[in-house]
Amino acid sequence: MPDVSPMTALVTGADRGFGFCIARRLAEAGWRVYAGRVLPDYFLLDRLHNEFPQVIPLPLDVSSTDGLLCARETIGQAGGRLDLLVSNAAVMGSDGTAALGGEKALDFDALERAFCINSLAAPRLVDSLLPLLEASAFRRLFFTSSEISSIRLMRRRGDARYAMSKTALNLGVRMLFNTLRPRGFTFRLYQPGWMKRMLPDGSLAEGGEIDPDVSAAAAVRQILEDRPDEDRLVLTDLLGRELSF
Amino acid sequence: MTIYFTRIDDEFSRALAARFASRGDEVTTDAARTADFFIDTTDFRDPGDCRAAGGGIDADAAVRSYHENVSVPLALLEQVLPHMTGPKRICFLTTRDASVSWSTATHGYGRNMAKAALHQILTIAKNSLRAQGYTFRLLDPLSGELPAAQAAAAADVYFTRDRFDDGPDNPARDDENNLIIRDALGREIPW
Numbered sequence: 001m002p003d004v005s006p007m008t009a010l011v012t013g014a015d016r017g018f019g020f021c022i023a024r025r026l027a028e029a030g031w032r033v034y035a036g037r038v039l040p041d042y043f044l045l046d047r048l049h050n051e052f053p054q055v056i057p058l059p060l061d062v063s064s065t066d067g068l069l070c071a072r073e074t075i076g077q078a079g080g081r082l083d084l085l086v087s088n089a090a091v092m093g094s095d096g097t098a099a100l101g102g103e104k105a106l107d108f109d110a111l112e113r114a115f116c117i118n119s120l121a122a123p124r125l126v127d128s129l130l131p132l133l134e135a136s137a138f139r140r141l142f143f144t145s146s147e148i149s150s151i152r153l154m155r156r157r158g159d160a161r162y163a164m165s166k167t168a169l170n171l172g173v174r175m176l177f178n179t180l181r182p183r184g185f186t187f188r189l190y191q192p193g194w195m196k197r198m199l200p201d202g203s204l205a206e207g208g209e210i211d212p213d214v215s216a217a218a219a220v221r222q223i224l225e226d227r228p229d230e231d232r233l234v235l236t237d238l239l240g241r242e243l244s245f
Numbered sequence: 246m247t248i249y250f251t252r253i254d255d256e257f258s259r260a261l262a263a264r265f266a267s268r269g270d271e272v273t274t275d276a277a278r279t280a281d282f283f284i285d286t287t288d289f290r291d292p293g294d295c296r297a298a299g300g301g302i303d304a305d306a307a308v309r310s311y312h313e314n315v316s317v318p319l320a321l322l323e324q325v326l327p328h329m330t331g332p333k334r335i336c337f338l339t340t341r342d343a344s345v346s347w348s349t350a351t352h353g354y355g356r357n358m359a360k361a362a363l364h365q366i367l368t369i370a371k372n373s374l375r376a377q378g379y380t381f382r383l384l385d386p387l388s389g390e391l392p393a394a395q396a397a398a399a400a401d402v403y404f405t406r407d408r409f410d411d412g413p414d415n416p417a418r419d420d421e422n423n424l425i426i427r428d429a430l431g432r433e434i435p436w
Binding site: 165178 | 343436
């Protein structure tokens with residue numbers, strides 16, 4: 001019998017903002033969405049589940065081995081197939097004036113924590129979920145990167161932590177691409193722009209330039225559309241423009 | 246000149262240190278000393294950091310790789326920076342496996358991602374420290390492909406030459422303000 005179950009996605013970091021908006025847009029398009037949550041003071045996913053019962057909030061700390069195993073087990077038991085992974089979870093935050101040679105020293109614990117969550121978690125997620133992803137014919141992997149991952153475009157003189165973590169992410173995605181593109185996987189590496197922060201009630205804070213839902217809409221378009229050349233790994237923005245690495 | 250090495254514990258670093266010493270330069274691993282050159286020779290490869298996607302990526306090994314390849318050398322650089330003099334040259338080893346554009350690696354997530362992160366913070370450091378006279382070099386010694394002595398000779402030339410020459414076709418590259426990666430055969434590796 002043909003598999004008529006809905007297309008299934010896992011979206012990490014879906015409590016709020018860009019991840020939440022991607023989860024909502026996929027749900028509106030009829031997808032079953034496992035929505036990774038980690039923030040204790042955000043309940044937007046519960047409201048989304050009430051509106052779209054096929055949105056399933058899933059506690060998921062992407063830096064935790066137990067969390068990854070639990071996600072694999074939950075999704076596996078429900079259908080055994082994962083069509084799309086949206087790897088979006090990240091720890092934000094600036095290290096302000098910290099810089100090599102600056103007055104404020106680098107915080108190496110924070111650097112390594114950012115590496116675990118923002119960089120390493122993405123390949124670990126794919127590694128853990130690969131049997132479920134390979135059960136799908138769609139096999140699409142989406143990663144939230146950033147403009148400041150680009151070394152070529154880098155103009156900062158400090159505050160390196162987040163930038164370093166996203167550059168490392170890009171490299172991790174390249175390595176996944178090297179292994180999995182020959183096995184039919186397709187990749188989206190996305191720079192969402194400087195988005196407004198979503199507050200617990202769903203409203204948007206003042207800072208930032210872009211409504212996360214606008215960026216999510218563009219991201220979902222890029223997720224759902226095939227590209228003429230899937231054999232090139234590219235970093236794109238919400239207008240589909242390529243950024244150099 | 247005084248040449249600070251983060252470590253002199255393999256064939257490449259010993260050969261490179263010997264080249265400096267043979268010219269009468271003082272080689273040290275004491276981070277409290279004044280130094281003209283800071284040379285990080287770390288290329289830490291954790292035995293567990295060896296699996297491709299689907300093979301069980303070892304997170305602990307990857308984090309150890311990051312710690313050894315990024316945190317430890319940068320902490321040493323923070324110690325040495327205030328005491329640097331002369332060309333104030335900061336040299337790091339890297340690998341084309343850490344080039345987002347070129348890498349063909351399928352395993353070694355920790356080491357390669359760490360080196361990519363290093364590329365970024367060195368670019369940011371160059372942006373802030375260049376005006377204070379610091380200069381930077383990033384080299385892929387092609388370890389495993391070239392004999393260590395040959396790689397050390399190439400590193401010696403690349404690290405000590407004040408301005409590198411890309412030839413007449415690309416004069417903008419002959420510029421200390423432009424941090425790039427070269428390999429031990431002189432080829433530029435894109436980010």
